[in-house]
Amino acid sequence: MRIDVISLFPEFIRESAALGVVGRAGERGLLQVQAWNPRDYATDNYRRVDQRPFGGGPGMLMLAEPLAACLGAAKAADPAPAHVVYLSPQGPRLTQARVRELAAMPRLVLLCGRYEGLDERFIEREVDEEISIGDYVLSGGELAAAVLVDAVGRLQEGALNHADSASQDSFEDGLLDCPHYTRSEAAGTEGVPAVLLSGDHAAIARWRRQQSLGRTWLRRPDLLARARLDAADRALLADFIRQWQA
Ligand SMILES: COc1ccccc1CNc1ccc(C(N)=O)cn1
Numbered sequence: 001m002r003i004d005v006i007s008l009f010p011e012f013i014r015e016s017a018a019l020g021v022v023g024r025a026g027e028r029g030l031l032q033v034q035a036w037n038p039r040d041y042a043t044d045n046y047r048r049v050d051q052r053p054f055g056g057g058p059g060m061l062m063l064a065e066p067l068a069a070c071l072g073a074a075k076a077a078d079p080a081p082a083h084v085v086y087l088s089p090q091g092p093r094l095t096q097a098r099v100r101e102l103a104a105m106p107r108l109v110l111l112c113g114r115y116e117g118l119d120e121r122f123i124e125r126e127v128d129e130e131i132s133i134g135d136y137v138l139s140g141g142e143l144a145a146a147v148l149v150d151a152v153g154r155l156q157e158g159a160l161n162h163a164d165s166a167s168q169d170s171f172e173d174g175l176l177d178c179p180h181y182t183r184s185e186a187a188g189t190e191g192v193p194a195v196l197l198s199g200d201h202a203a204i205a206r207w208r209r210q211q212s213l214g215r216t217w218l219r220r221p222d223l224l225a226r227a228r229l230d231a232a233d234r235a236l237l238a239d240f241i242r243q244w245q246a
Pocket residue numbers: 087088089112113114115116117118131132133134135136137138139140141144
């Protein structure tokens with residue numbers, strides 16, 4: 001998968017994409033992240049990338065012309081069709097389900113807004129999808145783009161070793177993760193649930209599933225409402241709730 005990121009701070013994108021699982025996916029040829037700077041496509045003497053808004057008011061907007069030229073160059077760098085995503089507080093919130101769909105695409109181009117964002121005409125003409133990573137405002141879209149690169153990059157086939165993917169499952173089916181307890185000589189087993197020391201893998205799997213279900217019920221009932229539970233899940237959750245209310 002190829003991800004081109006258009007940002008006034010390309011070094012931020014390059015450095016964050018070179019780390020950890022995503023960096024390893026890059027080394028394994030599973031993911032290619034390329035950063036592009038609209039300032040390199042500004043044609044005036046001052047290399048302007050921002051401009052005042054029509055209608056007055058505080059704040060600046062990103063200038064559409066350098067952005068359009070930069071986007072054109074990025075698209076032209078690879079024949080694969082590009083799905084253009086604009087990270088902004090005005091987009092629908094990113095979910096793991098949408099991350100999975102984006103991770104299956106051959107190519108993404110991510111636009112990072114700065115100042116107060118982009119010209120609406122540019123958005124209508126060039127953007128396929130607006131995405132927000134949460135209901136808060138950042139000084140730029142770069143952190144949101146790095147979140148998307150990480151969430152999508154780690155799902156590329158072969159990016160996660162077994163060691164990384166332990167807690168992958170519960171999020172995959174829309175539940176919170178169960179608690180984890182690290183083996184440690186210093187900490188010993190004080191406070192570690194006995195089932196985890198039992199060696200009974202079926203019981204451990206059941207306990208972990210029950211903890212995921214129970215935590216989701218307690219902390220994120222909105223997620224639980226959307227999760228697909230089978231009969232065994234519903235029995236485990238009922239048992240958790242009984243214990244909780246006892
Ligand atoms: C005032 O900033 C903007 C205004 C408009 C667009 C982009 C920006 C850049 N900032 C962002 C970007 C994304 C998110 C998010 N929640 O995904 C939060 N902030």
